Amino acid sequence: EADIYQTPRYLVIGTGKKITLECSQTMGHDKMYWYQQDPGMELHLIHYSYGVNSTEKGDLSSESTVSRIRTEHFPLTLESARPSHTSQYLCASSEYPRTGGMDGYTFGSGTRLTVV
Amino acid sequence: AQSVAQPEDQVNVAEGNPLTVKCTYSVSGNPYLFWYVQYPNRGLQFLLKYITGDNLVKGSYGFEAEFNKSQTSFHLKKPSALVSDSALYFCAALNSGYSTLTFGKGTMLLVSP
Numbered sequence: 660e661a662d663i664y665q666t667p668r669y670l671v672i673g674t675g676k677k678i679t680l681e682c683s684q685t686m687g688h689d690k691m692y693w694y695q696q697d698p699g700m701e702l703h704l705i706h707y708s709y710g711v712n713s714t715e716k717g718d719l720s721s722e723s724t725v726s727r728i729r730t731e732h733f734p735l736t737l738e739s740a741r742p743s744h745t746s747q748y749l750c751a752s753s754e755y756p757r758t759g760g761m762d763g764y765t766f767g768s769g770t771r772l773t774v775v
Numbered sequence: 776a777q778s779v780a781q782p783e784d785q786v787n788v789a790e791g792n793p794l795t796v797k798c799t800y801s802v803s804g805n806p807y808l809f810w811y812v813q814y815p816n817r818g819l820q821f822l823l824k825y826i827t828g829d830n831l832v833k834g835s836y837g838f839e840a841e842f843n844k845s846q847t848s849f850h851l852k853k854p855s856a857l858v859s860d861s862a863l864y865f866c867a868a869l870n871s872g873y874s875t876l877t878f879g880k881g882t883m884l885l886v887s888p
Contacts, residue, residue, distance in 0.1 A: 663818075665818075690874075692875070699880075700813075700863055700880070700881045700883075701878075701880050701881065702865065702878045702881075704875055707874070707875060709874075717875070749818055749819070751818075751819075763809045763811075763821050763824055763867075763876070764819070764821070764876060765821070766811075766818030766819040766820070767818050768816075768817055768818045769816070769817065769818050771816070
Protein backbone atom coordinates (compact mmCIF):
# COMPACT_ATOMS: atom_id res chain seq x y z
CA GLU A 660 0.00 0.00 0.00
CA ALA A 661 1.16 3.56 -0.71
CA ASP A 662 3.17 5.36 1.96
CA ILE A 663 1.74 8.74 1.10
CA TYR A 664 -1.38 9.92 2.85
CA GLN A 665 -3.87 12.61 2.03
CA THR A 666 -6.56 13.96 4.33
CA PRO A 667 -9.41 14.49 4.13
CA ARG A 668 -10.55 12.11 1.39
CA TYR A 669 -13.72 14.12 0.76
CA LEU A 670 -14.53 17.70 1.72
CA VAL A 671 -17.59 19.87 1.09
CA ILE A 672 -17.24 23.48 2.15
CA GLY A 673 -18.89 26.83 1.59
CA THR A 674 -17.59 29.62 -0.61
CA GLY A 675 -15.08 31.92 1.07
CA LYS A 676 -13.79 29.38 3.58
CA LYS A 677 -10.09 28.80 4.13
CA ILE A 678 -9.03 25.19 3.78
CA THR A 679 -5.84 23.17 4.02
CA LEU A 680 -5.39 19.84 2.30
CA GLU A 681 -2.89 17.64 4.06
CA CYS A 682 -0.28 15.41 2.44
CA SER A 683 2.33 13.36 4.28
CA GLN A 684 4.79 10.70 3.14
CA THR A 685 6.89 8.31 5.16
CA MET A 686 9.40 7.37 2.44
CA GLY A 687 11.84 10.23 3.03
CA HIS A 688 11.31 11.48 -0.52
CA ASP A 689 12.74 14.89 -1.27
CA LYS A 690 10.43 15.82 -4.14
CA MET A 691 6.72 16.34 -3.64
CA TYR A 692 3.97 17.49 -6.00
CA TRP A 693 0.37 18.64 -6.09
CA TYR A 694 -1.81 17.87 -9.10
CA GLN A 695 -5.33 19.09 -9.81
CA GLN A 696 -7.47 16.62 -11.69
CA ASP A 697 -10.35 18.20 -13.54
CA PRO A 698 -13.70 16.53 -14.30
CA GLY A 699 -12.32 15.49 -17.67
CA MET A 700 -9.67 13.61 -15.65
CA GLU A 701 -6.67 15.51 -17.01
CA LEU A 702 -3.86 16.06 -14.53
CA HIS A 703 -2.44 19.54 -14.07
CA LEU A 704 0.68 20.21 -12.00
CA ILE A 705 -0.02 23.13 -9.67
CA HIS A 706 2.90 23.05 -7.19
CA TYR A 707 6.04 21.09 -6.47
CA SER A 708 8.91 21.11 -4.03
CA TYR A 709 12.52 19.93 -4.26
CA GLY A 710 12.86 19.72 -0.50
CA VAL A 711 12.50 21.65 2.74
CA ASN A 712 11.90 25.38 2.20
CA SER A 713 11.67 24.88 -1.57
CA THR A 714 8.40 25.42 -3.46
CA GLU A 715 7.72 26.04 -7.13
CA LYS A 716 4.62 26.80 -9.16
CA GLY A 717 3.57 24.25 -11.71
CA ASP A 718 2.17 24.42 -15.21
CA LEU A 719 -1.35 25.42 -14.19
CA SER A 720 -1.92 28.72 -12.48
CA SER A 721 -3.53 28.14 -9.12
CA GLU A 722 -4.84 30.37 -6.34
CA SER A 723 -3.56 27.88 -3.80
CA THR A 724 -0.32 28.09 -1.82
CA VAL A 725 1.95 25.40 -0.41
CA SER A 726 4.63 25.12 2.25
CA ARG A 727 7.40 22.63 2.95
CA ILE A 728 8.68 23.03 6.48
CA ARG A 729 9.33 19.32 7.00
CA THR A 730 10.46 16.73 4.46
CA GLU A 731 7.44 14.52 5.06
CA HIS A 732 4.73 17.17 4.96
CA PHE A 733 3.48 19.25 1.99
CA PRO A 734 0.14 20.93 2.75
CA LEU A 735 -1.87 22.89 0.20
CA THR A 736 -3.95 25.90 1.32
CA LEU A 737 -6.80 27.77 -0.31
CA GLU A 738 -7.33 31.10 1.47
CA SER A 739 -10.83 31.64 0.09
CA ALA A 740 -12.47 28.70 -1.63
CA ARG A 741 -14.67 29.21 -4.69
CA PRO A 742 -16.85 26.81 -6.69
CA SER A 743 -14.22 26.89 -9.46
CA HIS A 744 -11.87 25.13 -7.01
CA THR A 745 -14.11 22.07 -7.04
CA SER A 746 -11.82 19.27 -8.18
CA GLN A 747 -9.81 16.27 -7.09
CA TYR A 748 -6.39 17.12 -5.68
CA LEU A 749 -3.63 14.51 -5.86
CA CYS A 750 -0.38 14.62 -3.93
CA ALA A 751 2.71 12.67 -5.04
CA SER A 752 6.34 12.23 -4.13
CA SER A 753 9.51 10.94 -5.76
CA GLU A 754 13.00 10.00 -4.67
CA TYR A 755 14.75 12.86 -6.39
CA PRO A 756 17.59 13.65 -6.82
CA ARG A 757 19.14 10.30 -5.98
CA THR A 758 17.31 8.44 -8.76
CA GLY A 759 16.80 11.48 -10.94
CA GLY A 760 13.07 10.94 -10.79
CA MET A 761 13.46 7.77 -12.82
CA ASP A 762 11.50 5.71 -10.32
CA GLY A 763 8.48 7.80 -11.10
CA TYR A 764 6.02 9.05 -8.56
CA THR A 765 4.11 7.56 -5.64
CA PHE A 766 0.61 9.03 -5.39
CA GLY A 767 -1.75 9.52 -2.49
CA SER A 768 -5.42 8.55 -2.79
CA GLY A 769 -6.51 12.14 -3.37
CA THR A 770 -8.85 14.67 -1.81
CA ARG A 771 -12.12 15.33 -3.59
CA LEU A 772 -13.07 18.94 -2.84
CA THR A 773 -16.50 20.39 -3.49
CA VAL A 774 -17.10 24.09 -2.89
CA VAL A 775 -20.75 25.09 -2.69
CA ALA B 776 8.11 21.75 -25.43
CA GLN B 777 7.65 18.27 -24.09
CA SER B 778 4.29 16.59 -24.68
CA VAL B 779 2.53 13.26 -24.30
CA ALA B 780 -0.47 12.32 -26.40
CA GLN B 781 -3.06 9.64 -25.79
CA PRO B 782 -5.21 9.76 -28.92
CA GLU B 783 -8.11 7.69 -27.57
CA ASP B 784 -10.41 8.96 -24.84
CA GLN B 785 -11.82 5.48 -24.41
CA VAL B 786 -10.92 1.94 -25.43
CA ASN B 787 -13.49 -0.85 -25.34
CA VAL B 788 -12.46 -4.50 -25.37
CA ALA B 789 -14.11 -7.80 -24.51
CA GLU B 790 -12.75 -9.88 -21.66
CA GLY B 791 -10.14 -12.35 -22.88
CA ASN B 792 -9.18 -10.27 -25.90
CA PRO B 793 -5.86 -8.47 -26.23
CA LEU B 794 -5.84 -4.77 -25.43
CA THR B 795 -3.72 -1.83 -26.55
CA VAL B 796 -3.76 1.69 -25.12
CA LYS B 797 -1.84 4.11 -27.30
CA CYS B 798 0.67 6.75 -26.30
CA THR B 799 3.01 8.93 -28.33
CA TYR B 800 5.55 11.36 -26.95
CA SER B 801 7.64 14.33 -27.91
CA VAL B 802 10.67 14.95 -25.72
CA SER B 803 14.14 16.39 -26.07
CA GLY B 804 16.93 13.99 -25.26
CA ASN B 805 16.44 10.43 -24.06
CA PRO B 806 12.83 9.55 -23.28
CA TYR B 807 11.96 8.25 -19.83
CA LEU B 808 8.40 6.96 -20.04
CA PHE B 809 5.83 5.66 -17.58
CA TRP B 810 2.36 4.16 -17.41
CA TYR B 811 0.03 4.67 -14.46
CA VAL B 812 -3.46 3.33 -13.72
CA GLN B 813 -6.19 5.08 -11.74
CA TYR B 814 -9.18 3.28 -10.27
CA PRO B 815 -12.30 5.29 -9.28
CA ASN B 816 -11.76 7.69 -6.37
CA ARG B 817 -8.14 6.63 -6.01
CA GLY B 818 -4.71 8.03 -6.75
CA LEU B 819 -2.52 6.83 -9.58
CA GLN B 820 -0.66 3.53 -9.33
CA PHE B 821 2.62 2.85 -11.11
CA LEU B 822 2.41 0.11 -13.78
CA LEU B 823 5.74 0.18 -15.60
CA LYS B 824 8.50 2.37 -16.96
CA TYR B 825 11.00 2.56 -19.79
CA ILE B 826 14.38 4.06 -18.97
CA THR B 827 16.75 2.19 -21.26
CA GLY B 828 17.35 -1.30 -22.57
CA ASP B 829 14.79 -3.72 -24.02
CA ASN B 830 12.02 -2.14 -26.02
CA LEU B 831 9.44 -4.45 -24.45
CA VAL B 832 8.91 -3.55 -20.81
CA LYS B 833 6.96 -5.80 -18.45
CA GLY B 834 5.03 -4.39 -15.53
CA SER B 835 2.39 -5.07 -12.92
CA TYR B 836 -0.84 -7.07 -13.41
CA GLY B 837 0.36 -8.68 -16.66
CA PHE B 838 0.74 -5.39 -18.52
CA GLU B 839 3.60 -4.64 -20.85
CA ALA B 840 4.56 -1.73 -23.05
CA GLU B 841 6.43 -1.50 -26.30
CA PHE B 842 8.85 1.37 -26.81
CA ASN B 843 9.29 2.39 -30.46
CA LYS B 844 11.81 5.14 -30.96
CA SER B 845 11.19 5.65 -34.68
CA GLN B 846 7.46 6.09 -34.11
CA THR B 847 7.94 7.89 -30.77
CA SER B 848 5.37 5.59 -29.24
CA PHE B 849 5.02 3.72 -25.97
CA HIS B 850 1.83 1.67 -26.27
CA LEU B 851 0.47 -0.27 -23.32
CA LYS B 852 -0.57 -3.86 -24.03
CA LYS B 853 -2.00 -6.91 -22.36
CA PRO B 854 -2.53 -10.28 -24.08
CA SER B 855 -5.83 -11.08 -22.35
CA ALA B 856 -8.00 -8.37 -20.77
CA LEU B 857 -9.86 -8.79 -17.50
CA VAL B 858 -13.00 -6.93 -16.41
CA SER B 859 -10.98 -5.75 -13.40
CA ASP B 860 -8.59 -3.96 -15.79
CA SER B 861 -11.31 -1.37 -16.42
CA ALA B 862 -9.81 1.91 -15.22
CA LEU B 863 -8.23 5.17 -16.37
CA TYR B 864 -4.70 4.84 -17.80
CA PHE B 865 -2.14 7.61 -18.01
CA CYS B 866 1.06 7.74 -20.02
CA ALA B 867 3.77 10.11 -18.77
CA ALA B 868 7.24 11.35 -19.72
CA LEU B 869 9.94 12.70 -17.46
CA ASN B 870 10.99 16.12 -18.64
CA SER B 871 14.51 16.94 -19.75
CA GLY B 872 15.42 18.47 -16.41
CA TYR B 873 14.20 15.32 -14.62
CA SER B 874 12.15 17.52 -12.36
CA THR B 875 8.55 16.73 -13.27
CA LEU B 876 6.41 14.27 -15.17
CA THR B 877 4.24 15.39 -18.08
CA PHE B 878 1.06 13.31 -18.30
CA GLY B 879 -1.18 12.52 -21.23
CA LYS B 880 -4.90 13.23 -20.97
CA GLY B 881 -5.69 9.69 -19.95
CA THR B 882 -7.55 6.85 -21.67
CA MET B 883 -10.51 5.10 -20.11
CA LEU B 884 -10.33 1.35 -20.63
CA LEU B 885 -13.62 -0.54 -20.44
CA VAL B 886 -13.50 -4.32 -20.49
CA SER B 887 -16.86 -5.99 -20.99
CA PRO B 888 -17.67 -9.48 -19.68
